[in-house]
Amino acid sequence: xxxxxxxxxxxxxxxxxxxxxxxxxxxxxxxxxxxxxxxxxxxxxxxxxxxxxxxxxxxxxxxxxxxxxxxxxxxxxxxxxxxxxxxxxxxxxxxxxxxxxxxxxxxxxxxxxxxxxxxxxxxxxxxxxxxxxxxxxxxxxxxxxxxxxxxxxxxxxxxxxxxxxxxxxxxxxxxxxxxxxxxxxxxxxxxxxxxxxxxxxxxxxxxxxxxxxxxxxxxxxxxxxxxxxx
Ligand SMILES: Cc1cc2nc3c(=O)[nH]c(=O)nc-3n(C[C@H](O)[C@H](O)[C@H](O)COP(=O)(O)O)c2cc1C
Numbered sequence: 001x002x003x004x005x006x007x008x009x010x011x012x013x014x015x016x017x018x019x020x021x022x023x024x025x026x027x028x029x030x031x032x033x034x035x036x037x038x039x040x041x042x043x044x045x046x047x048x049x050x051x052x053x054x055x056x057x058x059x060x061x062x063x064x065x066x067x068x069x070x071x072x073x074x075x076x077x078x079x080x081x082x083x084x085x086x087x088x089x090x091x092x093x094x095x096x097x098x099x100x101x102x103x104x105x106x107x108x109x110x111x112x113x114x115x116x117x118x119x120x121x122x123x124x125x126x127x128x129x130x131x132x133x134x135x136x137x138x139x140x141x142x143x144x145x146x147x148x149x150x151x152x153x154x155x156x157x158x159x160x161x162x163x164x165x166x167x168x169x170x171x172x173x174x175x176x177x178x179x180x181x182x183x184x185x186x187x188x189x190x191x192x193x194x195x196x197x198x199x200x201x202x203x204x205x206x207x208x209x210x211x212x213x214x215x216x217x218x219x220x221x222x223x224x225x226x227x228x229x230x
Contacts, residue, residue, distance in 0.1 A: 001027040001179070004073040006066070007034045008080030008091025014121040014158045018151065018167055019079030022117055025175035031069045035090035038062060043096040050100055050207055063097045071110045075117065075178060076143065082122035082130045095137050102140045103190075104197050106213045109225040111142035115184055117174060119149040127152060140193075142225065145184040147174050186226050194224070 005023045007016055023030050033039075039062045048056040057063055070076050080087040101108050118134035120127040127150035135146040149170065155161045186194070198219060204211045214220055 001074040001182075002029045002031070002072060003027050003075045003077060004066075004069045005030050005032045006076070006078045006091070006094070007032070008078070008088040008094075010034050010037050012158075013081065014151070014153045014155065014161055015079040015081045015119055017158045018121065018149065018171065019077050019117075019119045021168075022119065022149070022171045022175060023075075023077050025171060026075055026178050031073070033066050033069070035088070035094055038066065039090070039094050039097065042093050049097075050105070051209060053209065054098075054100055057097065059097060063094075066094070067098055067101065067108075070114075071108055073114065074182070075115050076138070077117045077119070078134055078138075079119040080130060080134065082120050082126040085126035085129060087120070087130050087134055091134075098141070100210075101142075103142055103194055104140070104200075105207070105210050107142045107225060109142075109217075109228060112144060112186055112226040113184060113229040114143045114145075115178055116143045116146040117149060117178075118146060119151075121151045121153045123154055123156065124152065139190065142186070142190070144186040144190060144226075147178075149174070183229070185229060191224075191226075 003023045003026060005019060007019065009015065039059065041059055044058060046058065054060060080091045100106055116138040118131045118138065120130040120134070131148035131150040135148055138146040151163065151167060153161045153163065201211055201214045202220060217223060
């Protein structure tokens with residue numbers, strides 16, 4: 001199994017160690033990215049991705065390899081420390097760069113068969129709303145199954161974390177489940193959102209590239225992105 005492992009921070013603290021240990025328990029085939037190291041500048045809001053295509057993004061050179069890695073992986077693991085009750089700005093910046101791959105725009109068929117794991121640690125609080133928010137990103141990219149791993153570590157460094165046993169047990173369990181249950185498909189909620197987006201895309205007259213994409217995929221007819229999952 002291939003894993004894309006994305007860190008919403010450059011440093012190797014608690015969040016890094018938990019995300020990395022989860023990945024290693026699933027497979028040794030890991031492709032890893034760090035932000036801001038691998039995507040340093042923010043979205044400029046030029047909308048080139050929406051109107052011309054993602055390849056016209058001023059930062060396509062950095063974003064494309066990361067998105068391609070996600071598309072060719074079976075499992076996507078993303079970690080972010082909790083910063084002011086949110087994911088890090090650097091991780092959100094990455095999500096902003098791939099928003100046109102949301103179900104609402106031009107979702108990638110390959111996403112509809114993947115499993116994701118989202119990890120966040122906080123000293124005191126906010127980690128659950130962070131993993132929820134990261135899971136929402138996964139959902140709108142078309143990923144059917146996301147495991148959430150929020151941990152209150154009550155520590156500023158991995159060495160000082162006292163709940164390592166709990167973390168090891170939880171990551172063991174999730175890794176076992178992922179290895180065992182390889183095939184995932186979208187549930188009712190994701191299919192429902194897809195059908196709403198389908199009706200909206202039919203009437204779309206502001207982003208012709210999106211509408212053309214849906215037409216070419218035959219999604220206005222009978223075809224659906226999850227039908228090709230083997
Ligand atoms: C900018 C910043 C904001 C933070 N905000 C929160 C917060 O909202 N809630 C919290 O409990 N801890 C907060 N913390 C502490 C970290 O979330 C906590 O130490 C976390 O485990 C660090 O993860 P790391 O070791 O992977 O860097 C913040 C730390 C920083 C640097």
